[in-house]
Amino acid sequence: MRVLFIDDEARILRALKALFRDLEVYITTEPAQAPALAVQHNVDVVVCDQRMPDKLGVDVLREIREKHPRAMRVLLTGYSDLKAVLGSVNEGEVYRFVNKPWVNSDLRALVLEAGEISREAPAVATDQLSPNEQNVARAQVGVLVIEDDTTVQQRLREILQPHYQVRFANTAERAMQVLEQHETGVVISETATNHGADLTLMLKALKQYHPHIATVVITERANAQTVIELINEGQVYRMLIKPVRMGSCRLSIDSALGRYWKLKQSPKAVRRYGVTPSAQTLQAQSRLPNSLLNRIRSLPARLFGVGGVRI
Template identity: 40%
Template sequence: MINSPAAKARVLFVDDEPRVLTTMRMLFRAHYEVYFAEGGTQALELLKKQAVDVIVSDQRMPGMTGIELLRAARELNPNAMRILLTGYSDLNAIIGSINEGEIFRFVNKPWSNDDLSTTVARAVTAARASAAMTAKADERPAPAQSGPLPAVLVMDDDARVPPQIQAILGNECRVFGATTMSEAVDLLEREHIGVVISDTRVQDHPVVNLIGTLKQHHPELVSVILTERADAGAAIDLINQGQIYRFITKPIIDNACKITVNSALKQHERLSHSPELHQRYEVANTPEPPPPSSGTGRLLDRIRSIRSWVRRRA
């Protein structure tokens, strides 16, 4: 375990600009045991000697990007929560932050001090929950599989995509397809879905509210996004508001898709049997939801009322 409950949480800030680190020191030193590094190499050397609860890193740094640092940090300090700061919109960096660094939040610079403080506090809570679960892991018997195996739901305007993914996965799991959000919710109500794979837009409607509501009310569900559009803003929203597990780029590469979906199914089982981990994938506060009288609002209400398959199997 990283810290005892009474100890101050340990937070590492990484930025090549000394003035940013000075700001972080002033903002956080009263609340946490703070550490600082002026680049990725220095940060990794520190992490080899000192475990931390949260790592807050800038993306654009000379020598090593924030994504590269957080990917390496994940190996050294897997329970630490990772927050990425960036002052520019770069889709490749955003996708990398999910697929390689497993980021808790993506924060744009300049940031709001209050928002950043709240984000770090939530990350600390999640990190300690993960550490506590890891400490008890050896005492917990392996869960027995009961009921139907979880299936994969694919939301995409292109009806050819679900059969393509079924062909990639073979007979290892069932794949259901939906070309509208209403069809998707129908399937979520009827079937034991463990993983949702979706384009960023379905029938020209953004999926962020649906994905975010799913994660908020059914945290054991794991979402993977299919994308071919360079829409950095949508990707950031999906990270922060939907805790997306991975991105798959189009055109789909069979082997990469199979590895990603199998990993997502394992993550679903892990979250189903370890509720302590749910805080680690907590979604950010979302904008004002659509009114219940609207089509989207009614769909979100249906998602909120879906009974979890975890409870149905208990």
């Protein structure tokens, strides 16, 4: 297994090299060299620090995603800056976000898991569809919007309805009805309703059992910790901040639908987007109605057979 570590601090790199001395490890303190190194050594995993003098980690990971998409990308950072975390979702499409100081056993387990996935699950090189593919996908696959703010609903209706099969839900119950009755490739959701109901637990459970569905979170209540959890346990595809802008929203939904459609053609790649809930999330999910979790588990898996995707 080949791993590339990128950090401007040599002592950090020495510690990481020692921790992974049983693997084929490459290190660099020069982020500009990282994309070429990733390609040259055909690495399986890239672990990159976020805050470096010459370049931000999210920018490095974005370039590596473009040049060497097979590598699984992990962002390592000692602080939780919202802009950086959003960039890790929207630009770097990171596999996991890890805070410094890390726990050695946890980081080893994560890198080994990522390396195994990188070798066994094919990469989706691009989410862009051809015009013909896009027309077919839009005709067959729906977009679900979970939002109880009527003003936001109307804005999204204006942006999306001329181009997609859009269905709206203002409660978890209505959302489940849509998911049970219609093939849905993209879920657009707030993190919470206006009445305070937490929607992130539902989004995490949906990704846990149906990782082929792309989730786009649109919120005005974003904070770094919530986004990190949605990366690590919800593999959120894009995170947009309200007010919703037509251009960025359309681009995000086009891309999300493309991701779903590409996974439909290559179901083995779904493993790249699987999640394992934390003990804290499992405890929180235990407070959800059993009927809701059971319905999420048993959603018709129109892509991969009855019972959902098992990863």
